[in-house]
Amino acid sequence: MTTLEFSHVTKIYNVRGSGQLKALDDVSFTLRSHQTIGLVGQSGSGKSTIAKILTQLEVPTHGEVRLDGAPIPRRGAGLRSYRQKLRMVFQDPFASLNPSHTIRHHIERPLRLDHVVGRQDVDAEVRRLLERVRLEPDAVMERRPHELSGGQRQRVAIARALASRPALLVADEPVSMLDVSIRLGVLNLLADLQREEGLGVLYITHDLATARHFSDEIIVLNQGRVVERGPADDVILRPRDPYTRELRAASPDPEEFFRNRTTQTSGGAR
Amino acid sequence: MTADISTIDPTLVGTTATRAERGRSRVPWRFLGGRVLFYAFTAWAAITINFFIPRLMKGDAVTAYMAQARGQIQPEAEKALRLMFGLDTSTSLWDQYLNYWGMLFRGDLGISISSGMAPVGDVIASALPWTLGLVGTATVLSFLVGTVLGAVIGWRRGGRLDVLIPITTFLGTVPYFWLGLIFIAVFSTLLGWFPAGHAYELGVEPGWNIDFISQVVSHAALPAITIVIASIGGWVLGMRNMMLTVLDEDYITVAQAKGLPDRRVLWRYAARNAVLPQIQSFALALGFIVGGTLVMEMVFSYPGIGLLLLNATNAKDYALMQGIFLVLVLAVLIANVLADIAYAILDPRVRETEA
Amino acid sequence: MTTPATATLLMTPAPTPPRKTFLRQLRASLAMFANAKSAAGLIILGIFILVAIFAPLIAPYDPTAQNLTETLEPPSWRHLLGTTHIGEDVFSQIVYGTRGVLVVGFLATIMATVVAILVGVTAGYLRGWKSESLSALSNVFLVLPALPLMIIIASQFQDPPLVLIAAVLGLTGWAWGARVLRAQTMSLRNRDFVQAARANGEPLYRIILVEMLPNLMAIIASSFVGTMTAAVLGLTTLAFIGVIPVSNLNWGTILFWAQQNSAFPDYWWWYVPAGLCIALLGVALALINFGIDEYVNPRLRSAGERARALRKKGMKAHSAVTAVRTGGEDTP
Numbered sequence: 001m002t003t004l005e006f007s008h009v010t011k012i013y014n015v016r017g018s019g020q021l022k023a024l025d026d027v028s029f030t031l032r033s034h035q036t037i038g039l040v041g042q043s044g045s046g047k048s049t050i051a052k053i054l055t056q057l058e059v060p061t062h063g064e065v066r067l068d069g070a071p072i073p074r075r076g077a078g079l080r081s082y083r084q085k086l087r088m089v090f091q092d093p094f095a096s097l098n099p100s101h102t103i104r105h106h107i108e109r110p111l112r113l114d115h116v117v118g119r120q121d122v123d124a125e126v127r128r129l130l131e132r133v134r135l136e137p138d139a140v141m142e143r144r145p146h147e148l149s150g151g152q153r154q155r156v157a158i159a160r161a162l163a164s165r166p167a168l169l170v171a172d173e174p175v176s177m178l179d180v181s182i183r184l185g186v187l188n189l190l191a192d193l194q195r196e197e198g199l200g201v202l203y204i205t206h207d208l209a210t211a212r213h214f215s216d217e218i219i220v221l222n223q224g225r226v227v228e229r230g231p232a233d234d235v236i237l238r239p240r241d242p243y244t245r246e247l248r249a250a251s252p253d254p255e256e257f258f259r260n261r262t263t264q265t266s267g268g269a270r
Numbered sequence: 271m272t273a274d275i276s277t278i279d280p281t282l283v284g285t286t287a288t289r290a291e292r293g294r295s296r297v298p299w300r301f302l303g304g305r306v307l308f309y310a311f312t313a314w315a316a317i318t319i320n321f322f323i324p325r326l327m328k329g330d331a332v333t334a335y336m337a338q339a340r341g342q343i344q345p346e347a348e349k350a351l352r353l354m355f356g357l358d359t360s361t362s363l364w365d366q367y368l369n370y371w372g373m374l375f376r377g378d379l380g381i382s383i384s385s386g387m388a389p390v391g392d393v394i395a396s397a398l399p400w401t402l403g404l405v406g407t408a409t410v411l412s413f414l415v416g417t418v419l420g421a422v423i424g425w426r427r428g429g430r431l432d433v434l435i436p437i438t439t440f441l442g443t444v445p446y447f448w449l450g451l452i453f454i455a456v457f458s459t460l461l462g463w464f465p466a467g468h469a470y471e472l473g474v475e476p477g478w479n480i481d482f483i484s485q486v487v488s489h490a491a492l493p494a495i496t497i498v499i500a501s502i503g504g505w506v507l508g509m510r511n512m513m514l515t516v517l518d519e520d521y522i523t524v525a526q527a528k529g530l531p532d533r534r535v536l537w538r539y540a541a542r543n544a545v546l547p548q549i550q551s552f553a554l555a556l557g558f559i560v561g562g563t564l565v566m567e568m569v570f571s572y573p574g575i576g577l578l579l580l581n582a583t584n585a586k587d588y589a590l591m592q593g594i595f596l597v598l599v600l601a602v603l604i605a606n607v608l609a610d611i612a613y614a615i616l617d618p619r620v621r622e623t624e625a
Numbered sequence: 626m627t628t629p630a631t632a633t634l635l636m637t638p639a640p641t642p643p644r645k646t647f648l649r650q651l652r653a654s655l656a657m658f659a660n661a662k663s664a665a666g667l668i669i670l671g672i673f674i675l676v677a678i679f680a681p682l683i684a685p686y687d688p689t690a691q692n693l694t695e696t697l698e699p700p701s702w703r704h705l706l707g708t709t710h711i712g713e714d715v716f717s718q719i720v721y722g723t724r725g726v727l728v729v730g731f732l733a734t735i736m737a738t739v740v741a742i743l744v745g746v747t748a749g750y751l752r753g754w755k756s757e758s759l760s761a762l763s764n765v766f767l768v769l770p771a772l773p774l775m776i777i778i779a780s781q782f783q784d785p786p787l788v789l790i791a792a793v794l795g796l797t798g799w800a801w802g803a804r805v806l807r808a809q810t811m812s813l814r815n816r817d818f819v820q821a822a823r824a825n826g827e828p829l830y831r832i833i834l835v836e837m838l839p840n841l842m843a844i845i846a847s848s849f850v851g852t853m854t855a856a857v858l859g860l861t862t863l864a865f866i867g868v869i870p871v872s873n874l875n876w877g878t879i880l881f882w883a884q885q886n887s888a889f890p891d892y893w894w895w896y897v898p899a900g901l902c903i904a905l906l907g908v909a910l911a912l913i914n915f916g917i918d919e920y921v922n923p924r925l926r927s928a929g930e931r932a933r934a935l936r937k938k939g940m941k942a943h944s945a946v947t948a949v950r951t952g953g954e955d956t957p
């Protein structure tokens with residue numbers, strides 16, 4: 001059971017020429033194994049900043065992040081151990097893979113870096129990971145990213161994230177750059193993996209519907225501040241904060257559309 | 271909770287500007303300030319390099335110098351020379367450095383042994399105008415003609431003018447000096463169209479009269495034409511490539527869809543945007559152009575800085591060589607500043623980022 | 626939960642991909658040279674390299690062998706490019722001169738490119754003042770006019786060895802490549818796959834060497850070729866001016882002697898071939914660079930071809946309105 005505490009984190013960027021930008025303002029949440037948190041917000045709300053801080057690509061200005069009670073070390077063996085436990089799936093399947101290397105290289109690197117398996121078992125492990133994300137290993141391993149479709153690339157990215165056998169996964173808008181028709185497949189894959197591996201997943205998105213479908217708990221972020229949080233259904237069906245209500249109103253609801261149509265065609269009788 | 275629509279200024283939606291800036295062209299001081307700072311740093315670096323180069327030499331430069339001057343230098347001049355070449359062992363390196371700067375600020379660049387013991391500053395000053403005239407005209411001409419040609423070629427995309435690209439590029443790979451020599455051989459010695467060298471007929475008194483000026487022009491024609499032909503290839507290619515990139519942009523399609531005449535789209539929309547990187551590369555190419563012009567002067571015996579440098583090199587007149595280098599560096603830096611100003615005025619993005 | 630069909634079934638069961646043989650990998654990495662322009666340039670360069678290597682076998686005479694009975698002779702079967710004012714065979718001089726040009730040229734370019742990679746990639750990867758100061762350093766060398774600097778430095782030495790000449794040429798030539806590499810590295814650094822590598826804990830040297838460098842190869846190749854052009858021009862110009870000692874024979878030295886001995890304009894065989902060789906080498910290098918450019922930026926490659934194809938069908942390439950085609954024409 002791994003627990004990650006994101007505790008009262010504030011992040012301020014100094015922008016050359018126009019002062020400061022407060023990307024996050026006193027944000028707190030706790031992510032545990034076997035649990036999915038949906039982090040919802042529009043562009044510029046600070047979602048990606050949270051992802052960057054979690055993967056140690058940025059450092060909080062105030063507040064801290066703790067793993068199992070201990071703060072994250074800045075360097076050395078402790079940092080490496082943290083990195084092995086928390087992995088990220090990036091948003092852009094076209095940019096998150098190196099165009100010069102094969103898929104095999106992408107999956108092998110984390111295996112070798114973290115010494116997950118012995119040298120002779122690396123090849124078998126790569127195959128196992130590819131099969132877990134429902135890709136055919138022989139068809140995919142020697143190819144380069146530009147030869148795969150967006151959905152396939154994202155699956156490779158997920159496989160790469162799982163290679164080090166992390167306890168926690170940060171998925172930064174994993175499906176927003178994919179075709180709508182394949183989004184559900186990738187999300188369902190993530191859900192299955194989460195259940196089977198017992199991962200704690202932070203699912204970052206701007207899409208309320210998938211957040212509800214996928215998460216146990218939802219946190220709503222607006223301009224760097226947490227405006228609402230709670231169990232998924234509660235937040236979506238009974239939003240309290242005005243911003244959350246606006247978000248909900250903005251997303252189209254097919255059921256409502258058909259409800260309105262039937263009332264019209266039946267002559268206005270309700 | 272819906273926003274009150276009537277209070278929203280539609281022109282400001284989607285921007286972080288608090289006031290829409292319209293029309294006025296503001297001077298981007300911070301951008302220019304940064305550039306000037308950089309050039310000041312470059313000037314300092316060049317001067318420091320100049321200071322250290324003679325100190326890398328083996329052997330005593332000044333004694334060799336003096337031997338060459340055959341005893342025509344006074345003891346004070348010798349001391350000054352020692353200071354300049356850093357061979358004055360009585361003072362520390364740092365003091366020598368400061369003295370060097372002092373000399374520079376006084377305009378004292380030393381004595382030129384290859385020009386009759388005249389002060390280096392005077393020698394350079396008499397040669398500089400010729401070089402500036404030649405470089406200036408040739409470069410501006412080459413830039414203008416090359417850019418216009420490149421714009422037209424890029425616009426036509428695969429037309430008959432395309433053949434000009436390999437031709438001008440080939441001309442660009444030919445070394446400047448060789449092209450000059452060939453041109454002298456063909457146009458001057460064989461055909462007699464142009465004079466073979468120098469800035470004006472030998473023995474003529476310089477003056478502001480028609481005869482002298484026409485001589486200057488006819489003597490400058492061949493060197494200038496050589497520079498233009500040799501360097502035009504780069505401008506043509508660069509402009510044509512930028513045009514191709516710009517023409518793919520959506521705003522060109524919008525302009526054409528609006529029904530604007532082709533000529534207007536070509537010049538006011540496409541070329542205007544494509545020329546911006548050209549101006550940047552103009553500033554960078556300056557160093558290269560200066561080098562080429564120097565060689566051109568050597569070939570044509572044109573009495574500019576280049577010829578001066580050649581004579582100084584052959585005579586091992588180090589003081590003059592260093593003085594020329596400094597003057598050249600300063601000239602290039604000033605030209606860069608002017609190019610940066612031009613770029614800042616032309617590119618609205620530079621202006622607006624200061625908002 | 627149904628398994629998504631898209632990922633596995635739609636992928637045609639490909640036969641196992643071809644084995645990664647060395648030859649195949651080599652061919653893939655040389656893809657940027659695959660088009661016609663690059664190939665032409667490489668062939669010309671290859672010819673020059675062969676001439677330089679086999680110079681003693683190709684040149685009929687020793688380049689400095691004087692023959693005072695056959696001075697200033699026009700080209701003949703005995704002397705393919707005629708003779709100089711003291712009877713030296715011009716053709717042999719050109720052949721041996723190729724060595725001087727290529728050896729110093731390659732040496733200078735290798736030095737300059739190594740420095741450019743070190744400075745440029747580091748400056749691109751680092752942030753803040755370290756990056757800015759490296760960038761300022763390369764900008765200084767870009768702004769300083771190269772030829773005067775080279776003249777001043779080279780003239781300080783009496784008889785500089787080859788390596789020193791190459792170093793002087795490299796000193797003025799590295800800055801351009803560094804600048805381009807810095808820009809490209811900066812844009813690469815922000816790409817997600819580099820962030821992913823950092824997030825996975827890859828050590829810095831691996832990120833630069835294994836992840837970023839392969840993506841920079843095209844730029845490095847292009848910079849190498851461009852720097853070589855500048856180095857060759859710089860070398861021949863310095864030799865022509867007389868700053869480089871004549872003990873190093875290259876095409877510029879030939880022109881120096883021609884100039885010194887009033888070869889112009891009558892004795893064309895003495896001065897025309899040397900200049901043509903310089904130009905030809907420059908053209909070869911420029912062609913290689915064009916080829917790399919087209920590989921990197923496909924817009925340049927197809928723009929002319931598309932326009933020509935359109936024109937054949939009677940449409941102008943830059944017209945805004947898509948011409949409505951009446952019946953009777955072929956559909957594309």
